[in-house]
Structures are given as structure tokens and as C-alpha cells.
Amino acid sequence: MKPSRFGLQARFAVLAVAMLLLTLALVALVLQRQNELHREVRSLGLQAIDDFSSRRLLSQGETQVLQLADSLVNPLYYFDLETIGTALRQVLRQPDVTYVIVYDNDGQVIHDGSPDISTYGQTMSDPLAYEVLSITGAHVQASGELLDVAAPIRIGDQRLGGVRVGYSLDAVKADERQIGGIMSGRLREVSRSQLLWVGLLLASLVALLAMIGLVLQRRLVSPIRQLADAARGIEAGNFEAAVPATRRADEIGDLVRAFSHMRDSIMRHDRDIRRMAYTDALTGLSNRLAFREVLDQRVAESNGAARQLALLFTDIDDFKRVNDTIGHDAGDEVLMQFTGRIGEVIDAHGGEGAVLARFGGDEFVILLQGDPGGDIRERAGRLAEVLVEELGRPITVRGRPVFLGISIGIALFPEDATDVPSLLKNGDIAMYQAKVAGKSCYRFYSRVMDQAVERRVRMEQDLRGAWERGELSLAYQPLYRLSDGKLVGAEALLRWRHPEHGQVSPALFVDVAEQSGLIEAIGPQVLRAACMDARGWQRDLPGAQGLFVSVNVSPRQLRAGDLAATTEAVLRESGLAPQHLHIELTETAVIADEARVSSVLARLRNSGVKVWLDDFGTGFSGLSHLRRVPVDGVKIDRSFIADVLRDPDDLALTTAIIAMAHSLGIQVVAEGVEKEGQYAILRERGCDMAQGYWLGHPVANAEFKRLLA
Known part of the structure; x- marks a missing residue:
């Protein structure tokens, strides 16, 4: 059976009862001695008591009012009515105090100690109010059974207002009537006896308080102070801070043990958090x-x-x-x-x-x-x-x-x-x-690298707004059908003529536009301009009715998610038939998010737009991805075409791409055809279309229209 615990709360209750009983006994003794003293001094005269009581009340009133005036300086200066009210209510709770009023220099009431300040803003109109407006120090007035004590409230030389306290003289008069006599010659002897008793009582009370303080210090204050020192050490990061050991079976003992457990838990958590904060979760390296x-x-x-x-x-x-x-x-x-x-x-x-x-x-x-x-x-x-x-x-x-x-x-x-x-x-x-x-x-x-970075930043700044300033334009490289050598379309290529540096290589500024996000603004403008030009070919030239235009779309445009909607809007605006627009996407851009991209491409193809896979063969995907990605054609990367005449491996790979694409119903375009032999062998292997410098260089729209004519 668990023994009953004499807890701290029970100890406090027993101690409180003992203190109460002892205090009551002491009070009874004081009252008894007080009664005896009153009977012995009844012979004192009313005048002596009156003088004594009046001086005492006057002194007490002046002291209290002056102290109250000092305590109200800051609250009145900052107009803190809540603090003023608290101070006034404390005075009102004292015996003999009838009213307390704080007023301004015009005699208007600021606070009267009531919760709602019912007299706020009213001008004091009682008979004693006139004199208090001009006082410079403590001022006492009497009216019947009332003693009015006032004092100004100042901050430095500035007078903020004043405070008045009204004391009732009823209690004084009652005491005088109760005593009803003049002190007898035995007052000195009785006083000495009374002082002795009071001294004994005070000594007993002091001894009792000292004993209580000692108990509280040893049993309560000391353990809590030790815990506070340990808490400050833990706060400073010293988790080894000493926690006092105890076997006490009370609330303080529970608190000390709980604090010790908490310190150990914080130490563990801190160790874990620091490990997580300073260590890479995957590799275990420092982060x-x-x-x-x-x-x-x-x-x-x-x-x-x-x-x-x-x-x-x-x-x-x-x-x-x-x-x-x-x-x-x-x-x-x-x-x-x-x-x-x-x-x-x-x-x-x-x-x-x-x-x-x-x-x-x-x-x-x-x-x-x-x-x-x-x-x-x-x-x-x-x-x-x-x-x-x-x-x-x-x-x-x-x-x-x-x-x-x-x-x-x-x-x-x-x-x-x-x-x-x-x-x-x-x-x-x-x-x-x-x-x-x-x-x-x-x-x-090297310092030169800083210059390169600075040039790249400057290029990005110059590229902003370049389309609106007319610095960006489109060039068109013709695409030919290999079976009969007929011109069937053109690829739109972006060109930048810088006002200071002239023609800027697309390999430089396209990468900057992609990384900075500018391509998201330039891309739709390129698409719109290419569709407008292609519609112009068909409208102005009779032999260009079936020509298509292909436009490159960056991975960033594809990730934006609104490519299909943008394309449909451009086709409606330009009037170009969807089958005459080819969208070119890089292989790596498509396979980066195959599921989402497939839905975008399917929407484009359903509207009639052709989708081509650019730079095919340079990524990781392989031909297997062609079965899952809805495309109409692939463009064999120029790196394979360049060595197709002298490298059997490139020739075999190119031939395999053509055969596999055709088996899937996909057309094939060869890029970078720069020799007649390349053209011939591609036609022999069944490649559908080709483009390259041997067939035609990229030219501006006006020159391309002359080529068509």
C-alpha cells in the first residue's frame, strides 16, 4: 500500500491555520489590554482628544495628499485614466475618506475614482472649490463635519492640475464622545504597561514571521532558485547545468524531477535538431x-x-x-x-x-x-x-x-x-x-570571368524590350521534300541585331532568354509573327498555298501550361490553317514531364497543328518514347548528318531512325544538309524532308517571298 503523502499544499494549510489561531489570540490580548487602557484614560478631556485627533488627522491628510499628488504626476501627464483611477480607488478604500477628486487647472474634474467617472469634465462648484484653484502647496479647509485637503500636481515648474481628498470627521467625533474624559494621572503608568504588552506581542509576531520565512526559504524558495539557475544555464546552451537532487515526496520534489527529465529531453532534441540542421539527409555530408x-x-x-x-x-x-x-x-x-x-x-x-x-x-x-x-x-x-x-x-x-x-x-x-x-x-x-x-x-x-558574367547580365538587360524596339526579327530556312526536291515549308529562326554590337549569335541570346524567363514573353510574339508571315505567303503567292511554317518552342514555354491555348489564339488571329503550322520541341523538353506534355501535344494535334521533335537522338529517351508521345515527325540532329558519309555508325543510326519512325507513321526531317552526297544518301534511305546550307540559308521574310516567287 502506497503511504499517504503529506504534500506541500497540506503543509501550507496547517501552517496557515496555526498562524491564524496565534494571530487571533494575540489580537484578543491586545483588545483586552486596549479596553483596560480606555477605562483608565476615560478621565481625559474631550478637548485634549479633539486637539490630538485633529492634529493627527490633519498631519495624516496632508502627508497622504502630498504622496498621492506625487504618484499622479506621470499618469496625469500621459493622461492615463486607468492608472489614475486605480490610485484613487485605493485611497477611497481607506477609512474616513469621503471623496477623492483629480482636477485640471480650470477646475474641471478629470477623475473621481468611480469606474465610469460620472463627473468627468464637470466644473467643481462646491464652496471649497474656489480656493484650491490657486494653491501652491498643501491646502486644508474645513466645513462642518468635513475636512478638505488639497495639493497641486506639478511636473517641474508646470502645473498639471490638483487633487482633493475629503475626510469625514464623524469618526473623530465618535471617538471623542466614546472616550468622554480627560486623561488621568495614571496615563503614564498605563502607557508603560501598554507598551510592554505591545512590545511582547510584536516580538512574538516577529519571531513567528522569522520562523515562517526560514521554513519557506529552506523548503520552497531555495529549490526554486536552484531550478531558475539551471534554467538560465539551459537557455544559454549549457545542457549540463546542475539540477538539485531530491527525495522529497511533495510537489516541489515532483517539480525538480520533472525539470531534470525536461532538461534531458531538451538535450536530446537539441542534439537531433543540430544533426538535422547541419547534415544533408541523403548523403550524410555537411550541408x-x-x-x-x-x-x-x-x-x-x-x-x-x-x-x-x-x-x-x-x-x-x-x-x-x-x-x-x-x-x-x-x-x-x-x-x-x-x-x-x-x-x-x-x-x-x-x-x-x-x-x-x-x-x-x-x-x-x-x-x-x-x-x-x-x-x-x-x-x-x-x-x-x-x-x-x-x-x-x-x-x-x-x-x-x-x-x-x-x-x-x-x-x-x-x-x-x-x-x-x-x-x-x-x-x-x-x-x-x-x-x-x-x-x-x-x-x-579569374577577373575575366567577372566580365563575362557582367556581359551576360547586360545582354539580359538589353534583350528586355528588344522585340518592341524592332531589334528582333525572323529569318526563314527553307525545307525541301527529298522525293521530288520541292520546297514545302520553312523553319522560323529568331535573329537579334543589337544597335551597338550588330548581329548577336542565337546560341548566346536564346540561352539567356531561356534562363531569365524572357522567352515566355518573346516566344508568343515569335509564334504570332511567323503565322502572320506564313498567311501572307499563301495570300500573296499562288504557289505557296500548301507551305507550312515551323516554330521552335522552348522548354520553359512548354512548362508554362498555356501553349495550346496561345497557339489556338494566334491561329485565329492570323487566319492560318492549323495544318500549316508545325511546332518544334526538343526531345529533352518533352520527356522531362512526359505525362503532362503528352496532354498538351494531344490538344495541339487534335486542333490540326503538327508537332515535331527537334534534335532527335541527342537525349536519353531513345525511340521507345515515340510510342508514348504524340508527335508527327522527328528532326535528326545535325551531329549525325555531318558524318553520315564517312562514319558507318552514324549512317546506320540515321537509317535506323528513319525506318523506326516510318514504322510508327512519323515523318523524318534531316537537319544540317551541307553536301550533295548527304542529300543523295538521305533520299536513298527514304528520309522525307531536309534543310541545310546546301539547300538554302536562313533569309528574311521579303527575300523568302522572292524565293517562292
């Missing part, structure tokens, strides 16, 4: 936050020790294609294998103090710490070479090889940057230049 703290620390240490650092900013090449083609789960497997390989290379060549972290996605960063007298540039370059070579080997994922690479940008401290943000930025810039240089390589940061 961006953890790496940034290490980098800040290393830079601060290196500043004092003149030690060099190297930051290798790495990015997996074309990693998005892995997720798009074989799934995100397989992509995670690739990242894990990449992490393992990078870690092995760093263990072998990174040296002491090397740190590897994953910044997110397919980005990894490596921090190398230079040795005194060593060449950090040489070490970083050697490590980057090994990484490029090692990560260029194929990775086997789910039984199939995946070929990827890695681009690395290297920034040195303090050679390239003297602070952490600049070091990270320069490493990212160098990595981007490695991408531009062809990927699967590394580049050291």
Missing part, C-alpha cells in the same frame, strides 16, 4: 549551413596565419536528365555513388583539413587548406583533375550504365577573394565557366 560555419572559421583563422584556402565548387553535368529519364530514386542512387567517389578522391588527394559538403541538388563544395610554404593552386588543380577523371567513368544504376561528368570551379583565398561571400560567388562563377567550356573540366577563377 550548406554547416559548411558556411566551417568556411567562416577557416577564413578567420587563415587571416591571422596567412594560410591559403582553395574552394572547389562542383556541379554534376546534365544530372537533370537522369531524374527525367530513369526517375528520382535512381537519381538519388547516382548522388550516393558520386558522394562515395568524391569522398575517396578527397581522402587520397585532399590532404589534412579537407572538407566536403553538399550544397543541394547536384552541387558539392570542397574546401582545401594549404600547408605553410605549399602551393594551394597546384594541389587544387591536381585534385580537380582526379575528380574529373574519376567521375567521368560510368556509374551503374539498376543494371544500366549512366555516363555523367562534373564541372569544377576553383577560387583561392586570399588571392581571388578576401571574404566568404566573395569566395563562394567566385567559385560559382568559375564553375559556370567550366560548364560553358564544355563541361567535364575545371576552371580557376
